[in-house]
Amino acid sequence: MQNDWLYIGLFLVIGIIVPIVPLVFSALVAPHKPNPIKQSTYECGIETVGESWIQFKSQYYVFALVFLVFDVETVFLFPWALSINQLPIFAVLEGILFISILVAGLVYTWRKGLLEWI
């Protein structure tokens, strides 16, 4: 059991090192002659106007909030899904009740018109 996580830890380290190897190799053999034109922001040849780090549409934020609700929900559903054969039928229905409360949230968002892209 501990060995499993040792394996994952080693895998993480090596998995990050492996993609670095071609980058290092490329840095050694590729030419490097920077100049201001080459390093300018690419916008199809036109000079960029203003800040590049612009403010983004708040609509993305609403979707992120809806996602957050469901993402937390699924964490609670995994233990329920795992033990469904040992649970009494009542507990299974309770899990479904839990899902339907969250669906009610989705329906509320839907009726409020927040899922419409403006």
Add this chain to the structure above:
Amino acid sequence: MNFWNDPINFIADWLRGLLTSRGMTTGLSTVILFFIGIVVLIIFAMMLDIFLVWVERKVVARFQDRLGPNRIGPFGLIQPFADIIKLVIKEDITPAGADKLVYNMAPVLAMASVILLWAILPLASKIYGVDLNVAVLYLVAAGALGTLSIIMAGWSSNNKYALLGAFRMVANMISYEVPMVVTLLIPTILANTMSVKGITDAQHSVWFVILSPLGMMIFLISAIAELGRAPFDLNEAESEIVAGFHIEYTGMKFGLFYAGELLHAFTFGGFVAMLYFGGYGVFGLEKFLPFLQAPLVSALIFLAKAMVGYWVIMWVKYSMPRIRIDHLLAFNWKFLTPLSLVVLCVTAIASKLLSGSPTWLVAMVMFLANVVIAWLTIEILRGVGRRQRKVEEHLTSPSSPLVRHGSE
């Protein structure tokens, strides 16, 4: 135990004997064995990735009525190596205003998030990285790393196109993660375990695609969306934002994004095969044909199934037009998420009520339940479409004035 029955443990035992005979402690020799195993597995994945570049180019060529690479080597097989040499010797340009550290970390993380998935991919009953008991959650977690790499790339490039691409991709990924996680719950319920090997072994008698065809389809669609491949490739919509999040990347850094995407698609082909198509098993035929149980043969079976999954993902990519962002989000939140939750509830109730029944009865009831859900969904969609068309007809036809029907 011989090489053909259990190649990994056979080699591992031999190496362990070699190491401990030199006076090494068991702990250290375990670490060294893990190290060797991981390096071999990752090198195998990278070799496969190079091969996938060739497969992808050849298949897209056939879809577009071309021949594809056919000059270098037989059938152009050496082409990807030429591509790699070209990418490596290209100049690496970092835009002037970029956030250097994040900019350089993003492609590494994009590739690493895919490689991490290979730790839990069960190639055969005795060839796998590690059999985690929370593998399904690990799959979701490693997928989230990919999202992170894309928003890192988009944000640090100091480019408006890149930033727009990153926003779209993040909206896409976080939306489609919901049906994906819900459909991951379905094999968990059916197999009663979260370990990938357990899920594969639970499909000995009947594949989960028969028990939950809708679950398989929703998983495939949301996997394609998670990958950011067409028709969900808004993050790199060429006609609007040039190349999206990787617009400023050149040379090998771009190469890592590209190779990472291909390997990601193949890996998800593998996960579809593992979760719904019995993984390395063949309909339980291995009881009668024992040679199918040999690890190397079952690894080949698994890779063939993964390749079929990858081919389906490519087929979708090259025959569907890109969809608009509002359609993309509406398709997920108004269709896939409710449908996947309904399928989940039905699967949970059915598997509870039918626990202990013979397999054929479970399979039949589950399949029929899925057919009924699909039919109801199509009926509801048809009704919605009809109503929408009626409203549009009213609004556009000259005989009915807009004022009378404007309220509809």
